[in-house]
Amino acid sequence: MHLSRSLLGSLLLFPLASLSEPVTINVDVNTSLGPYVPTYRFFGADEPNYAYYPDGQALLQQLGSLGNQTYFRTHNLLTTGPGFPSLKFGSTNAYTESADGQPIYNWTIVDRIFDAYLDAGVKPYVEVGFMPLALSSHPYPYFFNFTPESPYNVIYTGWSYPPTSYTKWGELVYQWARHEVERYGEEEVNSWYWEIWNEPNIQYWNGTVDGFYTLHDYAVAGVKRALPSARVGGAEVAGGASGSYLGDFLNHVLNGTNYATNETGTPLDFVSFHAKGSPTYVNDSAASGGGFVRMGIAAQLQNIDSAFEVIASYPTVKDKPIVIGEDDPDGCAACVTPQYGYRNGMLYPSYNAAAFVRAMDLSLKYGVNLQGTLTWAFEYDDHPYFDGLRVLSTNQVDKPILNVHRMFGKINGERVQANSTGQLQLESVIENGINGSKTDTGALATFNQTTNTLYTFVWHYHDDDLPKPDSQVSVNISGLPGAIAGNCTARLTHYRIDNAHSNSYQKWLQLGSPQSPTAEQYAELKEAGILRTLQGSEGMTDVKIDNGAANIEFALPIHGTSLLVLEM
Numbered sequence: 001m002h003l004s005r006s007l008l009g010s011l012l013l014f015p016l017a018s019l020s021e022p023v024t025i026n027v028d029v030n031t032s033l034g035p036y037v038p039t040y041r042f043f044g045a046d047e048p049n050y051a052y053y054p055d056g057q058a059l060l061q062q063l064g065s066l067g068n069q070t071y072f073r074t075h076n077l078l079t080t081g082p083g084f085p086s087l088k089f090g091s092t093n094a095y096t097e098s099a100d101g102q103p104i105y106n107w108t109i110v111d112r113i114f115d116a117y118l119d120a121g122v123k124p125y126v127e128v129g130f131m132p133l134a135l136s137s138h139p140y141p142y143f144f145n146f147t148p149e150s151p152y153n154v155i156y157t158g159w160s161y162p163p164t165s166y167t168k169w170g171e172l173v174y175q176w177a178r179h180e181v182e183r184y185g186e187e188e189v190n191s192w193y194w195e196i197w198n199e200p201n202i203q204y205w206n207g208t209v210d211g212f213y214t215l216h217d218y219a220v221a222g223v224k225r226a227l228p229s230a231r232v233g234g235a236e237v238a239g240g241a242s243g244s245y246l247g248d249f250l251n252h253v254l255n256g257t258n259y260a261t262n263e264t265g266t267p268l269d270f271v272s273f274h275a276k277g278s279p280t281y282v283n284d285s286a287a288s289g290g291g292f293v294r295m296g297i298a299a300q301l302q303n304i305d306s307a308f309e310v311i312a313s314y315p316t317v318k319d320k321p322i323v324i325g326e327d328d329p330d331g332c333a334a335c336v337t338p339q340y341g342y343r344n345g346m347l348y349p350s351y352n353a354a355a356f357v358r359a360m361d362l363s364l365k366y367g368v369n370l371q372g373t374l375t376w377a378f379e380y381d382d383h384p385y386f387d388g389l390r391v392l393s394t395n396q397v398d399k400p401i402l403n404v405h406r407m408f409g410k411i412n413g414e415r416v417q418a419n420s421t422g423q424l425q426l427e428s429v430i431e432n433g434i435n436g437s438k439t440d441t442g443a444l445a446t447f448n449q450t451t452n453t454l455y456t457f458v459w460h461y462h463d464d465d466l467p468k469p470d471s472q473v474s475v476n477i478s479g480l481p482g483a484i485a486g487n488c489t490a491r492l493t494h495y496r497i498d499n500a501h502s503n504s505y506q507k508w509l510q511l512g513s514p515q516s517p518t519a520e521q522y523a524e525l526k527e528a529g530i531l532r533t534l535q536g537s538e539g540m541t542d543v544k545i546d547n548g549a550a551n552i553e554f555a556l557p558i559h560g561t562s563l564l565v566l567e568m
């Protein structure tokens with residue numbers, strides 16, 4: 001019998017596609033890797049004003065209840081304007097000047113923003129910027145109209161320039177910090193982070209490097225004058241170490257002459273830099289839709305690797321907290337292009353799972369102190385459903401991405417060893433990404449000795465947005481401590497993000513992608529946005545612990561994420 005090549009191909013491919021890849025995850029509860037650091041709880045956005053709009057407030061409530069303390073970073077807190085939101089812009093009118101050049105401070109809009117955070121249990125990660133119109137050395141043009149299709153550089157206007165007077169700038173920051181202490185109290189403001197500006201190594205700062213150090217030192221002096229115990233850091237460098245930029249900045253703050261005080265050095269309580277992936281769109285006439293998104297996780301991890309290497313080389317900085325002040329799959333939340341078509345479904349959460357845990361692994365490797373992997377995504381009120389912007393919710397419907405943060409938020413305890421036969425090596429992923437023949441079935445496990453609860457977090461990731469076989473996962477648990485090492489029954493809750501669980505986008509597609517859902521459809525969408533368990537209404541299942549060991553098996557679809565909570 002003669003079979004055509006394509007028929008033969010499909011006969012061969014069909015069973016392959018339906019086969020599962022076996023993966024064993026060996027969890028050794030008796031091997032601690034130190035504390036589990038809740039890095040997932042930092043968020044941010046270009047646009048400050050949505051915080052007090054209805055959808056913004058609703059999302060802040062969600063962020064404030066993820067687990068550990070949430071922080072929010074936003075651009076444009078000092079930018080001039082009436083406080084209306086628009087893409088990649090926002091304003092507070094905090095600083096204007098009278099006709100004779102005297103400063104006028106008005107904290108009304110800044111207060112509305114920070115009140116919205118604090119009302120939701122979220123704390124400010126204060127970004128001191130941008131330049132008010134009245135202080136800008138190159139004020140016009142100042143306002144701009146950005147659309148998702150705009151060239152990025154339309155945003156670089158008068159706010160990005162050095163001040164006409166660093167003394168006025170320093171006083172502005174002092175007045176601001178003083179106001180916050182008066183309004184919220186010293187203890188509250190001590191728990192915030194303060195950093196100066198954004199990505200001063202690219203066009204966000206239209207000045208020299210020494211100009212930035214001057215801006216930075218005056219602002220830090222202003223914050224510290226108002227509250228000596230305030231936590232300050234920086235420098236939110238784009239692109240990890242960015243050549244010598246991060247190292248030069250650390251040299252300046254450790255050992256340079258402070259531009260504001262003439263003393264040696266500038267206070268530094270934490271270090272921040274940014275890391276971004278680099279997705280592409282692959283044209284492929286064989287793929288449905290004519291192509292597919294290929295994520296670029298390697299670029300993001302290379303940024304982190306380069307920055308950690310620099311930070312680890314400074315003995316006096318190595319132990320300081322690090323916040324990756326923007327840590328994202330791509331560089332523009334408010335842009336829409338074909339390569340950004342990963343943001344609605346499972347690809348984004350599984351990417352963050354694979355990327356965040358590897359950031360933690362890099363922190364262990366370099367012996368540095370990673371505290372935050374900040375997701376630069378929020379929401380835009382009055383935008384269409386699932387419009388492709390990088391957001392956590394759409395019209396108060398939570399997107400799948402939010403559920404991976406909910407999973408991270410449930411985890412606590414000490415990190416314990418979890419070795420997966422399906423996890424690609426850290427070095428290989430930094431160099432090559434996860435775009436080859438193998439998918440990445442990775443794991444993170446923690447154990448809380450107080451509650452005797454084991455958390456096993458598992459993702460199944462590949463850079464390509466293409467179908468792949470499921471992973472057939474076997475979690476092999478050993479090393480449970482004496483008190484519970486005998487024979488008992490534990491209770492398992494299995495949280496899951498996949499096409500059938502915790503996925504409002506799939507639900508929306510099933511409903512026919514309505515832009516004006518009926519009340520009934522809207523309720524279904526809201527419901528689908530919640531983090532779900534595999535067991536559904538059945539609740540927990542029992543797992544037998546046999547001589548301190550247990551085994552849990554399940555299939556994990558490509559780009560699916562699981563969190564197993566085993567209570568003993």
Ligand SMILES: *[C@@H]1O[C@H](CO)[C@@H](O)[C@H](O)[C@H]1NC(C)=O
Nearest residue numbers: 036037038068069411412413
């Ligand atoms: C919250 O995070 C901080 C910082 O890592 C940690 O010290 C604290 O124990 C965490 N709290 C809980 C309840 O996990």
Ligand SMILES: *[C@@H]1O[C@H](CO)[C@@H](O)[C@H](O)[C@H]1NC(C)=O
Nearest residue numbers: 082083092093106107108109
């Ligand atoms: C301060 O700003 C708010 C909001 O823009 C405005 O309504 C108010 O009139 C301003 N206060 C003064 C004294 O100008």
Ligand SMILES: *[C@@H]1O[C@H](CO)[C@@H](O)[C@H](O)[C@H]1NC(C)=O
Nearest residue numbers: 138156202203204205206207
């Ligand atoms: C600063 O702005 C000028 C225009 O005023 C522009 O030509 C220049 O490229 C900008 N420099 C940086 C570093 O963005």
Ligand SMILES: *[C@@H]1O[C@H](CO)[C@@H](O)[C@H](O)[C@H]1NC(C)=O
Nearest residue numbers: 250251252254255256257316
């Ligand atoms: C401080 O800077 C001076 C001069 O630039 C240099 O000689 C010295 O080694 C630096 N010290 C440290 C600890 O970096």
Ligand SMILES: *[C@@H]1O[C@H](CO)[C@@H](O)[C@H](O)[C@H]1NC(C)=O
Nearest residue numbers: 221257258259260261262263
């Ligand atoms: C720093 O030194 C410069 C030049 O020596 C001087 O003009 C300035 O007043 C000094 N600033 C402070 C805060 O001491």
Ligand SMILES: *[C@@H]1O[C@H](CO)[C@@H](O)[C@H](O)[C@H]1NC(C)=O
Nearest residue numbers: 280281282283284290291338
């Ligand atoms: C893919 O094809 C589209 C038009 O079909 C084109 O605009 C785009 O540049 C192509 N992308 C690549 C990476 O070749």
Ligand SMILES: *[C@@H]1O[C@H](CO)[C@@H](O)[C@H](O)[C@H]1NC(C)=O
Nearest residue numbers: 411412413414448449450451
């Ligand atoms: C263990 O769980 C308890 C109760 O939820 C919590 O208070 C404690 O912080 C957790 N321990 C660690 C180390 O996270």
Ligand SMILES: *[C@@H]1O[C@H](CO)[C@@H](O)[C@H](O)[C@H]1NC(C)=O
Nearest residue numbers: 026027028031417418419420
């Ligand atoms: C797990 O991985 C770690 C780090 O790669 C290695 O040191 C350890 O030996 C592995 N343990 C097992 C049981 O495979």
Ligand SMILES: *[C@@H]1O[C@H](CO)[C@@H](O)[C@H](O)[C@H]1NC(C)=O
Nearest residue numbers: 296298299431432433434435
């Ligand atoms: C896979 O990712 C690596 C690292 O980003 C990149 O160098 C390589 O070109 C990618 N491979 C393909 C086929 O896109």
Ligand SMILES: *[C@@H]1O[C@H](CO)[C@@H](O)[C@H](O)[C@H]1NC(C)=O
Nearest residue numbers: 024026027028476477478479
């Ligand atoms: C399960 O873990 C135990 C204890 O570490 C080990 O002896 C056994 O080989 C593991 N099973 C598999 C299939 O890896």
Ligand SMILES: *[C@@H]1O[C@H](CO)[C@@H](O)[C@H](O)[C@H]1NC(C)=O
Nearest residue numbers: 030478479480481482485548
């Ligand atoms: C945990 O490890 C220690 C030291 O390696 C060992 O003495 C102890 O028996 C182990 N406990 C369990 C429950 O495996």
Ligand SMILES: *[C@@H]1O[C@H](CO)[C@@H](O)[C@H](O)[C@H]1NC(C)=O
Nearest residue numbers: 485486487488545546547548
């Ligand atoms: C657990 O049960 C096995 C039989 O399933 C038995 O051999 C073993 O002694 C029991 N262990 C404990 C600690 O009770």
